Amino acid sequence: MAKEKKLPRHKSVYLLPNLLTTASLFIGFLGLTWAIKGDYASCALCILASCVFDGLDGKVARMTGTTSEFGVQLDSLADLVAFGVVPATMTYLWMLDGFGRLGLMAAFLFIACGALRLARFNVQAATSSKKHFVGLPIPGAACTLATLVLFTAYVPETYMETIVPTFTLGLVYVLSFFMVSTVRFYSFKEVSAFKAHPFSWIVTAVLVFSLVASRPKVLGFIIFLGYIISGPVYTLFLLSRGGKRLLRDSSKEELG
DSSP, rough: OOOOOOOOOEEEEEEEEHHHHHHHHHHOOOOOOHHHHHHHHHHHHHHHHHHHHHHHHHHHHHHHHHHOOOHHHHHHHHHHOOOIIHHHHHHHHTTTTGHHHHHHHHHHHHHHHHHHHHHHHHHHHSSSOEEEEEEEOOOOHHHHHHHHHHHGGGGGGGHTTTTHHHHHHHHHHHHHHHSSSSOOOOOOOOOOOHHSHHHHHHHHEEEEEEEHHHSSSHHHHHHHHHHHHHHHHHHIIIHHHHHHHHHHHHHHHOOO
16 A cells, blocks of 8 residues: 655745744843833733744644754744843843842853853753753743742832842842753643543642632742742752662672
8 A cells, every 4th residue: 555645834824823923032032121211010911922933833833743953042042132132131120220230240141151051951861851940941041030020019118128139139139050050940841640540630730820820910820830940959959869879789788
């Protein structure tokens, strides 16, 4: 029997992931204009919206089988703008300007570390584990700063002039370090756990969504901050214990 010929995909199918990436880039640029105008809350929402489109373009490309090297490079360039330049500019104009050169270097360091993180991810994407990211993903760092801006709506005015600027400066340096570090962060790409207990994960997702929807400005920042903390905890305790256990097992085998 003759093999069935695969029907060629329409050109629009190949354009769809790149259009979603371009939409993420446009929303990031829109947020940049709002940051320059001083509307930091709108800029923060644009960063979060860009993150949604950034997640969609990769999923659509994999579902339609239209992944390409061009799309990978375009996605990285869009991410550097939407999650590097925009949050760094927003944070500098919002809180870091008062620190002078220290604040300026913090904003630049965020962009530089984000670029290094994206370059390393592109090089190691084929060989790295899908279970976790090596270093904090730049969208996670950007969304942490974006949710911080929204979170400060509940912070008393007295703290906005004293504690919040210093906390923001330290957070930017910490996020920059985590992006270029070898700390492991869970990627949520492994579906085996979800397949093993689908009902439990659905119930958990509904509960988390309900909580976030009730107080999105407060819980959004807390969730991202918890994700930042989970990286060092996961690396230092779980992975280190697993590595020590493997070394003990291998040494026992050699002695035996």
